[in-house]
Amino acid sequence: MDIAQSLRRTGFPRLFVHFAVLVIVLLWLLPTLGILVSSLRDKDQITVSGWWTAFAGATQTEAVRLAEPSAQRQDGTGYVISGTLVEGDKTVSAFGTRVLEPGAFPAGETVDVGDGETLTVHADGTYEYRKPTSFDGERGRRVYLTVVTPPAFTFDNYRTVLNAEGIGNAFVNSLTVTIPATVIPILIAAFAAYALAWMEFPGRAILIAVVVGLIVVPLQMSLIPLLRMYNGIGMLFGVPSKTYAGIWLAHTAFGMPLAIYLLRNYIAGLPKEIIESARVDGASDFEIFVRIVLPLSFPALASFSIFQFLWVWNDLLVAMVFLGTSGDQLVLTGALNALLGSRGGNWEILTASAFITIIVPLLVFFALQRYLVRGLLAGSVKGG
Missing domain, CATH: 1.10.3720.10 (MetI-like)
Known part of the structure; x- marks a missing residue:
């Protein structure tokens, strides 16, 4: 009983003080860590994601247009337009054809967009847009992509x-x-x-x-x-x-x-x-x-x-x-x-x-x- 009382009198208060000091130190260090990580990030990544996502990559939604009809080629009985929508080491995790649902479909899925037209956007950013008739007279279709940018650190800010x-x-x-x-x-x-x-x-x-x-x-x-x-x-x-x-x-x-x-x-x-x-x-x-x-x-x-x-x-x-x-x-x-x-x-x-x-x-x-x-x-x- 005496030992338990002694622990309550000396051990518990001291443990609480140490824990409180540790919490205060972490609260002070956390913003500093955030500033340090942000100072080493690219400008584009800073604008689209918080510093805590720096090591997991940044995710953002982009609106792009497919190639113009002049880039079409005939494939069997239909026509196809293909190309690349992202550059560098970015990847596409999802895509959509409506602004309200920019990530409606996972990358790699072939989607029926109506009138026999199909669209496939792969994870590497390449795409295939197929249509049974010619694309002549149409404007490049707008597509919405969920793009993932891998972690990138730079000293450019410094x-x-x-x-x-x-x-x-x-x-x-x-x-x-x-x-x-x-x-x-x-x-x-x-x-x-x-x-x-x-x-x-x-x-x-x-x-x-x-x-x-x-x-x-x-x-x-x-x-x-x-x-x-x-x-x-x-x-x-x-x-x-x-x-x-x-x-x-x-x-x-x-x-x-x-x-x-x-x-x-x-x-x-x-x-x-x-x-x-x-x-x-x-x-x-x-x-x-x-x-x-x-x-x-x-x-x-x-x-x-x-x-x-x-x-x-x-x-x-x-x-x-x-x-x-x-x-x-x-x-x-x-x-x-x-x-x-x-x-x-x-x-x-x-x-x-x-x-x-x-x-x-x-x-x-x-x-x-x-x-x-x-x-x-x-x-x-x-x-x-």
């Missing part, structure tokens, strides 16, 4: 994206925007977070409340006022409006509230004894911040760096507003968006674009994850 004009320059532009726009808010937020956590001054509680309130302000609501303010300052000092400095400041402004909030909560949770001991030893606030708080806060700094980098790297709206859409200033997301065409007709390259743009964020994530673990271990070891 070649289209990588070989597009301006992609290399857009990649450099994205790095030029993202790296400073990630470093600047972290530096400023770290100083502000330490001041709000460990320094006593009038109005500190009000500043904390303001920071929390700014987190919920939508970007779209503050974008236009911020742009007008920036343009006004630029006109006053004669600074061009579309510069990298402008978009760095914009991303810094949008990322600062969350950065200060997260870092302040983490820094406020550091052991109070360490801070007080450093002050007793005569260390200034700047020395405490640089030598003690920053090393211990590296996990929080790395975590926010990941989120800020992902946000700025994937941004399109702020880049178009503050940097522009000209060829030499276009970021990677803007360049990939331009590849879709004015009406989004080339949407099949979206999947390939997604995996191309995700390479750099993945590298950043795994790199910072390693330092994140190292920072956690370093912060947990007490010096003698």
